[in-house]
Amino acid sequence: MTVAVHVSGEPKRAVDELVPGLVAGLIASRITAGDPTLWGPDAEAEASVRLGWVEAVANSRPLVAEIVALRDQLRAGGVDRVVLAGMGGSSLAPEVITATAGVPLTILDSTAPAQVLAALDGGLERTVLVVSSKSGSTLETDSQRRAFEVAFSDLGIDPAERIVVVTDPGSPLDVASREAGYRVFNADPNVGGRYSALTAFGLVPSGLAGADIAELLDEAEASVLQFAVDSAENPALRLGAAITGLPPRRDKLGLVSDGTHIEGLPDWIEQLIAESTGKGGTGILPIVLLPVSPELDSRPADLQIVRLVDDADEFHLRERHEGEILVSGTLGAQFLLWEYATAVAGHLLDLNPFDQPDVESAKEAARGLLDAQPEVTAPAFVQGDIEVRVSDPALAASGTIEGTLDALWSRLGPDGYVSVQAYVNRLDMPQLQGLREMVAADSGRPTTFGWGPRFLHSTGQYHKGGPRQGVFLQILERTDVDLEIPGRPFTFGRLIEAQAAGDAAVLAAHGAPVVSLTINDSADDVLALFEAAQ
Incomplete structure (x- = not known):
């Protein structure tokens, strides 16, 4: 399935007015080339070490065989339950990947005591814990890891046999985990957490849980050229322009899953866009909606609706949702599409889409x-x-x-x-x-x-x-x-x-x-x- 972004009404006006300038400015190819100057001089230092996600597909390929081999090894030993300790983008992408694939993954992204206990009580004798943190300093993830280490030890299980760590190379967590004998997968340090869906942060827990991560990368790879080319038909440029809009901007973005086969994608989009654009007193506020949510009836003037569907062009012909943005595509392609579009929106809003100052x-x-x-x-x-x-x-x-x-x-x-x-x-x-x-x-x-x-x-x-x-x-x-x-x-x-x-x-x-x-x-x-x- 190809990626499609269908626009009409006000979003189409924004696309028609903004995309030609993006094409003339070579924005798509410059993002792909890792040009850190696109978001202004104040953002240049941060952007220079945060654009690794554009090469995530190629860089992540060697991980697939390692992840599958570890999964087979664990399952051969009777370990078939995967728990993920991670916050924000580190847990939201695997949650979408595994839910869409229909494979079980226990997400532990909370400090609620009963929720931590439920993860601990789900059968430790057959459990592997994936600890995902760029630095290891995330208090929630560190606390969850400590709880599992003691729980494994209390059952006579060596934590080094049951804890897998995903972190940046050379991070404090990387060093401590290797010293403890844990299996460590290093992620690209030039990728921020919310852009990490196609890196080790998204792939390790999903692959261990049983998702076809090679296919996920294939889906993303099939769309790379579409997003990299400086063309008015580039779906990432069109989506970035449509969600940014023209003055007076609709700065609320209602995300509706409407018949798509992908499970939970709006929650991942929400964290990507909100954290990337919500700064300096401006931004785009994503709002996860149901097809029957009140906002779809009241239609506030500052709310732009995006429907995630399985075929945007066919859906438009059948339903005629005038003034909405319709988006379709495979999951791997959608991850990359929204990352590009968010970077484009940051350029249009003149803000740094890679930091999180607040x-x-x-x-x-x-x-x-x-x-x-x-x-x-x-x-x-x-x-x-x-x-x-x-x-x-x-x-x-x-x-x-x-x-x-x-x-x-x-x-x-x-x-x-x-x-x-x-x-x-x-x-x-x-x-x-x-x-x-x-x-x-x-x-x-x-x-x-x-x-x-x-x-x-x-x-x-x-x-x-x-x-x-x-x-x-x-x-x-x-x-x-x-x-x-x-x-x-x-x-x-x-x-x-x-x-x-x-x-x-x-x-x-x-x-x-x-x-x-x-x-x-x-x-x-x-x-x-x-x-x-x-």
């Missing part, structure tokens, strides 16, 4: 809370079993959850958005994701949903670095389940509390209104929350 602020705030161990702030009020905390006392003046949410929505401007952030065990409360639909309907504005702390490594950049448009609803979990982190003076439960509180503090410091609701891990509290959001 991500560290939430991490620093969380570390400060872990070091200081302050008492938990008293709630503004308690309704039933739900504790309500707010960044501004005026938000809680009503004394009810429904009134507090209404007060939060009242802070939305005409171009505002709501961010719902669930710091919970998503295995036990997947229904919380349905809260996004209710909030979007009740607030009347585009609404994002993120599982915490996963989103801190992706869309969290946009929340702090993008336009000051957002209002924020945190959902926290009160639970008796907790788990020690070996070698650390805090538990997983304390860690996820600090991450939520730290991010709330940083958002409030940026002037953003934040409401935090702490619920029990029970159906009653979840139901009460849904009722309040209607």
Whole structure:
């Protein structure tokens, strides 16, 4: 299947006006050649060491045989369950690859104690853990690795036989892992995490889980020439121009999977675009939607819809979605398409699509809370079993959850958005994701949903670095389940509390209104929350 990008209405006007300049400026071929000057002098140093993804297909080919050989070796020894410890792009790409391939992969991208325990309790005797981190300094991934090392040892299993590490060459994790005797796969250090789908970060866990990673690379390779050529028909140039748009820009991008065979791609696109463009007070905010989401009926003026379909041209002829962007292609091709398009959007917006200047602020705030161990702030009020905390006392003046949410929505401007952030065990409360639909309907504005702390490594950049448009609803979990982190003076439960509180503090410091609701891990509290959001 070839890659296709079909545009009509306003997106077509943007393509017609912007693409000729991109072609004349040789933007596609310069990206392919690794030209770091495309995003301005301030971005040049970063871009010069972040364009390795354009060569990922060729560079990753030698890994395939090694990954398949290791998979066969593990399975011959009865090890057929793969757990991936990784955050942001390190886990989102393998999640899409394995879900689309229909092979099982346990994703551990959370510090919720019950979610970590579920990964530990799934049959360690047949489990291999893949630890994915560019440097190894990611606190969540380091904590997960520590927990598995002790759990393996307690069962009499040598961790060196069951832990596989993916990291940059020469990183602290690389050095320590080799010293410990772990199997290490080095990734290209010139590729950022969110652009790493076709590198070792995407391929190792997916291949060990049973996905056909050679075919994935074949799919990407078949599309490389399309994206590299300076032509008005280049689908990456067309998509980059269409999602950027013309003034007044539609800076919200609704991503809808509509009949495509690819599973979960909007979540991967979300982190790629949000972290790449949300900075300097501008950006593109991706919003993962369902085909029946409220935004598709209300059609906010600042929301551009993208439908991911299996055949864009045929879909357009059949459905006639005027003014939308229709995208189709194989998974490998789509990874590369969106990476190119995001780099093009960064060029058009005059920003650096490879850094993440505001991500560290939430991490620093969380570390400060872990070091200081302050008492938990008293709630503004308690309704039933739900504790309500707010960044501004005026938000809680009503004394009810429904009134507090209404007060939060009242802070939305005409171009505002709501961010719902669930710091919970998503295995036990997947229904919380349905809260996004209710909030979007009740607030009347585009609404994002993120599982915490996963989103801190992706869309969290946009929340702090993008336009000051957002209002924020945190959902926290009160639970008796907790788990020690070996070698650390805090538990997983304390860690996820600090991450939520730290991010709330940083958002409030940026002037953003934040409401935090702490619920029990029970159906009653979840139901009460849904009722309040209607």
